[in-house]
Amino acid sequence: MFKLAYKNLNKFVVFLAIFCLFFQVAADLILPSITANIVNIGVVKHDISYIWKTGLVMLIVSFFGIVGAICNQLLAATSSQKLGVKLRSFMFRKVTKMADGDFEKLGQASLITRTTNDVVQMQNATYSMLRMMIRSPMMLIGASVMAYFKSPRLMLVFAAAMPVLALVVILVMTKSVPLFKKIQALTDQINLVFREGLTGVRVIRAFNQDEFEQNRFKKANINLTQNAINAYVITSLMSPAMTFIISASNIAIVWFGAHLIAGSLMPVGNLLSFITYATQMLFSFMQLSMIFVVVPRAQASAQRIQQVLDIKDTINDPIKPKKLDPIDDLKFSHVDFTFSGSSKKVLDDINFEIHKGQTLAIIGGTGSGKSSLINFVPRLFDVSGGKVLINGDDVRDFSQSDLHKHISFTSQKSFLFEGTVRGNLKYGNSQASEQDMNRALEIAQANSFIQEQGGLDAPVEQGGNNFSGGQIQRLSIARAVIKRADIYIFDDTFSALDFKTDANLRQALSEDKKIKNAIKIIVAQRVSTVADADQILVLEDGKISGLGTHQELLKNNSIYKEIVDSQLHKNDILAKSGGKIYA
Template sequence: MVEMMKYLKPYRKQLFLVLLFSLIAILFELYLPTLMAEIVDVGIVNSDVSFILQTGGWMLVCSLVAIILMVGVSYFASKVSLGFGRDMRRHLFVHIEHFSLEEYEKFGSASLITRTTNDVKVVQDVINMMQRMMTRAPLMLVGGVILAVSRDRTLSLVFLVALPILALVIFIVARKAIPLFSAMQKKTDRLTLILREALTGVRVVRAFNRVEHERTRFNQANEDFRDTGIKVGKLMAFMFPIMLIIMNFTNIAIVWFGAIRIDQGEMQVGNLLAFIQYAAMILMSLIMLSMAFIMIPRAQVSAKRLSEVLQAKPMITDPVQEMLPEHNHGRIEFKDVTFRYEGAEKPVLKKISFTAMPGETTAIIGSTGSGKTTVLQLIPRFYDVESGEILIDGQDIKNIKQSTLRSKIGYVPQKASLFSGTIFENIAFGKEDATEEEIYTALKTAQAFDFVEKRGKGIHSTLEQAGVNLSGGQKQRLSIARSLVRKPQIYLFDDSFSALDYKTDRILRDALKSETAEATLIIVAQRVNTVKDAEKIIVLNEGEVAGIGTHAELLENNKIYQEIVASQQNGEVSA
């Protein structure tokens, strides 16, 4: 929690005003019982109406000033806490954007969403409460004790019994609450994960008639979260009645012993009334502190989770001094590249070596799990190699800044990813300053122009989140258009034609030849029909290069490629 305090530095002025206003307001509040005691002991005893009215007027003035100041406290406290929440969410988002895929996989998207929303909200609320209570309560406690003792030292001995009991109750409840709050945040992660999976995979859930299964899974997580919340609620329900009982018995003791002291002539009635009010302030300040101490453990759990994200250093970083390639053609070379995913026992790629030349199409084919997609993901440095080198125009990509490297690349992922917004905005995602003419050219090359024009507003038609109002083939073609509009030196197509029919596949690849004539083009595909016209075909098998050559060469002398062709003989090749 202490680590979060550094994010409050921009709000030092507001924090100072909160502290100042709280101090002045409490001084006025602490003065009220003294004025009331004077009304009783002087005004009422002497039947001095003018004194009563004058002192009562001062009480009204003090009350109004205290109210105005506390409104100011609430305003500035809200400004600080909400500003902190805004800054923290922005800082988290920017930090998460710099994560490599390994960090994303480590935390999980559901947990990152929960941390950026729910955990920030918890810390934000506690900061708001701390400004209102943690500044007010200690000042009121200290001031109340001093003034109560100044009224009657002997009667103040009551607090020596009440305060330790209250402190013990707070300690016991806080000790039991901390593990429960930690568990609640983890169960929130689990709940978010299940909900996210159910919503994003709604088509699959319904297609396989697993609605009841998902409902049961959600209910179990929801009830687990509820049960933990009930345990926390029971703790709170136990604590406050106990504290009220202690407060009431303390008041009874004060009135009892105060009456005895009045009867003995050692105390005046006004002083007893003032003492009762100071006692109420002291006990109320302890209740406020107890609420803060109960909420702080939960905030500590959330703050720890936020710190875990903020302290996570990206595995992939930019070089201290960038070394740009001497030439700018887009030539890619893999030199004995070995790679394994975090925690994996075996490498997914082993001693991979090949060269992709500008103006040529390099295709990668192989069975599922052979490492085709991984090869493509290593080029933009989504992951770093375990050993070996990946060179672009003779320069190791580790010596090039990620932004510079990726500006050379047009990447079309295996799963088409679109954003809510217009078609124009989605295509221009690849090039911010793209003109409508460039958008139309890219759409025509990607064979997407016809279906886009048939939509109501053409390129200004709106897409739903993740492009759910498009077919798989339409989403793939828009993803390809987004890459084309960028006009990069390197094109990476990761099985980006899988949802297209054979005819559209052929037309699209023919159109790409002229559009990407001077660029380096690497295509990952399952279909032989998609790769057979490539100048170079790389056959992968269990993470190793099993052969490199043209379609004719591999068909003649590569057994694995022959098996792939044979398995598709009745499909793509015959087509």
């Protein structure tokens, strides 16, 4: 925790906070002695002028103490909040660049908890550190020294009180710290259940599992609540216990102090100041003990944050990246791929080449490696063996930013951002004009239903939940085609479209001059979607089973022939394709 805070806090601001805190502590320690002098000299000797002069000194000291406290609190609050800003920014940046394997390993719910709740714990601990964690030891030591000079004999009361205080702290810490650490894991769990309930609400209703999910959430909620109650009940016992010990100590101090005053061994003012110092000492000890509640919880949170920040980026830019010119060709040369921790190859010896103006279609069974293959082009993954070449150069020789400028990618899982249709389209091209956006909607066959819902300013709910699956796909395609790129990748983004819309969309893509001259890669399940492609790559178990045109594969590739036969009857194909597929 301290290492993470030290790396991300402004050292000068921290120094100023401690410097201001010094003035506050100094003022708090000086005031009881001044009070003692007023009583011993001014009150006892009836010296009114001394009382006024010393009272003015008290006001000045109090003023500096108040200024120091305000400045320290302001700087502590500012530093802790800025630390939170930095940590959240670092974690968000890390997550956006994180490999899919690491992302899935940690889980979305846990990452959300780490970015929110765990960062808040670090903020609270940092604020406490710059306030109580530094102030309490300073006050405890200073008050002890000042109290000793006022009456060494009364310090014996603390010799009896301190072991009792220490025992209370140890008992509370032993019981509460494990519970506070467990709270973070239980927070992850409740976030996971709640998030799944929100995103899967339609599935829950469709299968009538409302009661099951409610019980599931109730169980997670009760576990978190009960654990938190146990933790806070235990720690709440510390305050009354400390108050009792402090009160008992003050009674003992007054009792023994009264005997010392009666024996003329101590002035009255010294007893008053000693009581104040004693209270400062015991409260400082109590505050210090509370730190031991905050720190272990923050330490657990810091470890979880650091775990995310320590994940090494598996996809990095070269030290001296090459400049990427307009793309003329794309080539896969003996490409292999294996997921981390697995011995089985997902893709094995993949070889093909495609030039600008051509369309490559990829088809194959579920789990054959289609999506994995196209992820190498924008470097969402890096190959385990072989090379992916653009214009003859390895894609790893270019910066990711430069590479992504030339590639437009439509993911298999279509996703829309909350806002408007206009905002989602501008996500693909921030400089797009209204004409460009309308043209993209026309190509994606989305113009008609968008106009019905209000045009470009039609609202889009989170994830596009106010649109059907096919409409979301079409809007995702519109967002992709509005970007002027050299390579367009469509990862099974036609699956929710009917045959007519599918055909019209592909026809519109072929008629757009810019897209027509680009490289197009289409991953699809339907033969009708890929039949017109310049090359069709057939994948089976991560290997190329066939590569050629539709007619070539239909004649000499049994796997492709089986896919065709499994999807459509000959008469249906002839009717829908004008005789092309079996021609």
